[in-house]
Amino acid sequence: MTQMRTTGAPGRREVAAQASTSLEARRRALKARRLRRGWAALGLVVPAAFFYVLFVLRPLVLTVQYSFYDWNGVGASTFVGAENYTRLVEKPELLGSIVNALELIIYFSFVPVILGLLTAATIRKFAASRLALLSRTVLFLPQVIPLVAAGIMWTWMLATDGVVNELMRAVGLGSVTRAWLGDTSTALGAVGVIGAWVALGLCLLLLLSGMTKIDPALFEAARIDGAGAVREFFAITLPSVRQEIGVCVTVTVIAALAAFDIVYISTQGGPANSTLVPGLEIYYLGFFSREVGQASALAVVFMALVLAVVLPIQRLTKEED
Amino acid sequence: MIVSRREAWLGRALLVLLMAVTVVPFISLFVTALHKPGTYPSGLAWPETPYWSNFVDAFQAADMWALLWSSFLIELGVVPAALLIATLAGFSLGHLRPPGHRWIFLAFVLGLTLPFQAIIVPLYYQMRDMQLLNTRWAIILPLLGLYMPFAVMWMRAHFVTMPPDLSEAARIDGANTWKLFTRVHVPLSRPALSSLGILMFLWTWNQFLLAVVLVDDPKNRTMAGALGAFQGQWGTDIPLLCAGSLLILTPTLLVFLAFQRQFVSALMQGALKG
Numbered sequence: 001m002t003q004m005r006t007t008g009a010p011g012r013r014e015v016a017a018q019a020s021t022s023l024e025a026r027r028r029a030l031k032a033r034r035l036r037r038g039w040a041a042l043g044l045v046v047p048a049a050f051f052y053v054l055f056v057l058r059p060l061v062l063t064v065q066y067s068f069y070d071w072n073g074v075g076a077s078t079f080v081g082a083e084n085y086t087r088l089v090e091k092p093e094l095l096g097s098i099v100n101a102l103e104l105i106i107y108f109s110f111v112p113v114i115l116g117l118l119t120a121a122t123i124r125k126f127a128a129s130r131l132a133l134l135s136r137t138v139l140f141l142p143q144v145i146p147l148v149a150a151g152i153m154w155t156w157m158l159a160t161d162g163v164v165n166e167l168m169r170a171v172g173l174g175s176v177t178r179a180w181l182g183d184t185s186t187a188l189g190a191v192g193v194i195g196a197w198v199a200l201g202l203c204l205l206l207l208l209s210g211m212t213k214i215d216p217a218l219f220e221a222a223r224i225d226g227a228g229a230v231r232e233f234f235a236i237t238l239p240s241v242r243q244e245i246g247v248c249v250t251v252t253v254i255a256a257l258a259a260f261d262i263v264y265i266s267t268q269g270g271p272a273n274s275t276l277v278p279g280l281e282i283y284y285l286g287f288f289s290r291e292v293g294q295a296s297a298l299a300v301v302f303m304a305l306v307l308a309v310v311l312p313i314q315r316l317t318k319e320e321d
Numbered sequence: 322m323i324v325s326r327r328e329a330w331l332g333r334a335l336l337v338l339l340m341a342v343t344v345v346p347f348i349s350l351f352v353t354a355l356h357k358p359g360t361y362p363s364g365l366a367w368p369e370t371p372y373w374s375n376f377v378d379a380f381q382a383a384d385m386w387a388l389l390w391s392s393f394l395i396e397l398g399v400v401p402a403a404l405l406i407a408t409l410a411g412f413s414l415g416h417l418r419p420p421g422h423r424w425i426f427l428a429f430v431l432g433l434t435l436p437f438q439a440i441i442v443p444l445y446y447q448m449r450d451m452q453l454l455n456t457r458w459a460i461i462l463p464l465l466g467l468y469m470p471f472a473v474m475w476m477r478a479h480f481v482t483m484p485p486d487l488s489e490a491a492r493i494d495g496a497n498t499w500k501l502f503t504r505v506h507v508p509l510s511r512p513a514l515s516s517l518g519i520l521m522f523l524w525t526w527n528q529f530l531l532a533v534v535l536v537d538d539p540k541n542r543t544m545a546g547a548l549g550a551f552q553g554q555w556g557t558d559i560p561l562l563c564a565g566s567l568l569i570l571t572p573t574l575l576v577f578l579a580f581q582r583q584f585v586s587a588l589m590q591g592a593l594k595g
Contacts, residue, residue, distance in 0.1 A: 040498050041419035048410035048469050049425070055444070055466025056432050062443035073446070119339060123332040131336060137581050138340045143588055145570050146527035146545035147583045151551055152566045153346040156353060156559065157428070161363035163349045201343065205585075206592055229328065251592050258436035261545070265552060279530075280437035284440040287332045287534065299439045310434050 007306065030103060050172050071263035073292050084297035094298060095268075097276040098305065100188060101257050104277065105309075107192020108199055108256035113248045115196075116203035121229075121237050124211045132208075139201030151265030154194040155181060158266075181267050184274040194262050199255065203248040210244035211237060244319025257306050278302040354379075354564035361559060372560065379565035382555065387540045388547045389572065391457065392526060395543055398461035399525045403468050404518055408510065410469075411476025412502055416483055426477060432470035437530050448535055459535035464528065468521055479513040480506070496563060516587040521579070526573060544569055 008104060062275035067084055071077035088094045126132055142150060159164050164176040180190040212238065222232050259296040260279040263269060269276035269284070338551075348365065355371040356362040358378070377455045410429075414422045444463055445454075453459045483506065491501050525543060532546025539550035555562045577584050 037417065037498060038419040041413045041417035042421070043504075044409040044413035044417070045419075045425055048429075048473055051406065051462070051466040052429065052432065053472075054464075055438065055447075055463045056435070056469070057428075059440035059443035059447060060432075063440055064449075066366055066443065071532055100589065101506070103553065105401075108342070119332075119335050122328060123336050126329060126332065135336050135340055136585055137578075138343055140577075140581075140585055140588060141343055144523065144573055144584065146529065146548060146573070148527075148529050148545045148548045148552070149570050150346075150564055151392060152548070152562065153350050157346050157583040161361060163345060166363060166365065191332040197342070202588065202592060206589060209589065247593055254434055254436070258438065260436075260438055264529075264533075265549065268541070281434060282438050282442065283530075284532070286445070292442055295442050298440065303435065303439045306434055306436060306439075 045125040061295045063299050066292055067300050069293045072290045073286075074290075077293075080293065084293045085301070087294065088297060088301060089288060092272045093280065094294075096273055097278045097281045097298075098301070100275060101259070101277045103123070103188060103306070104192055104195065104256040104259055105253055108195035108259070109188065109249055109252035111192070111196045112199040112203045112252060113207075113245065115249065116200060116207050117241075117245070119204055120207040120211055120241075121233050124208065124237070127208055127212050136205060139204060141201070142198045143202050147261035148265050150194055150198055151262045154190075154197065155266045156234055157194070158190050182271055184271050187267055187271060188275045191259075191263055191266055192267065195256065195259065198262075199248075199252045203252065206244050206248055207241055210241035215242045246313060250313050250317075253309055253313065254306065257302075257309065278305070326503075347548050350567055354560055356560040358560050359558055366408070375560055375564040376568060379561055379568055381564050382561065383547070383551050383568060384540060385568060388542075388544060388569070389508050391540055391542060391547070392544045392572075394520060395457050395460055396525055398457065398532055400518055400521050403465050403472055403521055404453055404514060406465070407469060407472030407476050407517070408507070408514065409502075410473045411478075411480050412506055414473065414475035415480030416485075416488065416506070422589060429473045432467075433474065435467075435470070441530060441549070444531075445534055455533060455537050456576060457536070457541050460528065460531050461537075463531060464525060467576045468524070469595045471518060472521070476510070476513065479510055481507065515583065516590055519583055519587040520591045523573075523584075544572065561594075 067081060068081060069077040070080045070083075159165075159175075160179045164180065167175065168177050178186065180186050218236050218240075219232060222236055227235065243301060258279055259277050260283070263275055263277055263280050264283075267275040269280050279302070281297045282299050282302065285291045285298065322573055345365075351560065352367060354375055355373065356368045356375075357372055358375060362368065408500045413419060414426050414485040448454050448459045448463075449527075453462070465546040487505065488501055491505050496504065527529050527545045528543045530548060533549055536542050542550070548566060551565045551569065553561060555565060
């Protein structure tokens with residue numbers, strides 16, 4: 001337009017012709033610029049994509065490929081089809097590790113979420129008090145330290161002469177004391193206690209922050225209508241923190257299925273494979289017995305398991321939003 | 322109002338109990354660390370003569386300065402680079418939205434729930450072929466990739482909320498894409514960046530599996546990996562193990578206590594987005 005104005009006073013036809021060509025040129029220039037910007041924008045993704053493809057997607061594809069081969073990591077590999085997968089069902093420790101992982105969900109996820117819900121509902125009213133603020137710092141401690149450290153601490157807590165047994169003796173439960181992590185009947189539960197200890201603080205504080213967002217008028221109305229603490233919890237508190245519950249369950253379920261650090265430090269999967277989990281078994285198969293194919297097949301099933309458990313939880317909480 | 326007062330007391334008692342359960346393992350670790358080396362102390366008993374020298378011994382046995390230096394180098398290799406490349410990608414996918422941005426984002430989201438153990442075996446052979454086993458690069462490079470699903474999602478979520486008018490105005494003022502990014506958007510992303518930085522700092526410091534599998538020498542590992550090696554070496558000398566564990570824990574605890582407000586909000590947001 002500015003160009004036209006500077007050309008003086010041209011005839012009507014000339015104006016129309018010029019306008020159409022400049023409009024065309026402008027459109028083309030705009031398109032070219034948009035394309036250029038599009039390429040530039042794509043260029044910004046390249047570094048992130050590079051590392052992601054090279055160190056996540058490539059090994060992911062290789063895991064699937066390895067799972068069809070028999071390979072000790074050094075010599076030649078032979079194609080064995082689905083044999084590594086069929087053996088997953090036949091070898092009791094392989095299947096057992098998956099069952100153990102599912103059982104850990106009870107300790108790592110259900111216990112902290114339910115305990116967190118009950119506690120948060122009880123302390124909701126003084127969430128702004130000094131005690132509650134102090135608890136924010138204290139209860140986050142297990143989230144901040146390495147899981148390895150949590151494993152070392154609790155191995156000592158749960159040992160024969162540890163604090164747990166001492167407390168039991170003090171209250172007259174001396175007959176049930178034992179090496180909790182060394183007994184096949186209690187080891188998985190003992191590992192679960194460590195996971196619950198780690199997750200409780202985060203769950204409690206997430207749920208509490210969800211509850212403080214509820215309109216207090218709702219609680220007052222419920223009380224006036226004669227609801228007790230229990231009715232109040234099920235009718236108001238619980239439905240209002242659905243999303244936070246979804247978050248807590250997702251995070252803790254992934255932690256349960258992918259448990260490695262705690263188990264590695266506290267029991268190494270023993271005694272008698274009673275605490276063996278898929279992550280640890282993949283590590284043993286891949287780096288000790290050098291059955292790379294078998295380790296990879298377990299890894300594929302393991303990934304499928306995580307997705308099969310986590311995706312429905314995600315969908316459930318999204319739909320209810 | 323008697324009911325609610327009783328509830329308040331019940332609540333306080335419950336909270337104190339939970340805090341006690343959280344803290345007792347730390348106290349037990351500390352008290353045990355003060356016993357005579359090589360003994361099997363019991364529970365929470367305070368020793369007759371506290372052996373403070375255990376901490377000095379553990380400090381030397383663990384070679385603490387080397388461990389701190391190693392963790393520091395790994396953090397330095399991971400966190401700034403991960404923040405930079407995730408911010409670039411998040412800015413592109415969330416704000417510029419080039420053709421195909423949905424599919425690219427979906428490809429990143431794919432890795433969101435992936436446990437590290439699932440790809441550790443091929444990662445080992447990949448690192449061997451790249452001749453990086455036993456070096457800190459074997460931890461740094463894979464972490465850059467493994468953090469991307471979460472980090473890109475985090476930064477994209479931030480940039481999606483930035484109004485397009487802001488960029489339009491900057492463009493009219495003559496800013497190109499790079500200037501738009503560095504002068505306008507990065508300064509506005511500081512809160513999102515610092516939370517993400519804290520989370521990645523913490524995850525790197527506590528990274529165990531990669532350190533154990535890909536690096537044999539504890540002095541080239543992360544703090545958590547080094548702690549695993551320390552446990553393997555001193556697992557039978559309980560007081561020394563406890564002293565060493567406490568020493569290795571202390572840096573995280575100090576950083577956490579110094580920046581607790583930022584840590585707590587980063588952890589809460591991290592869980593909400595993850």
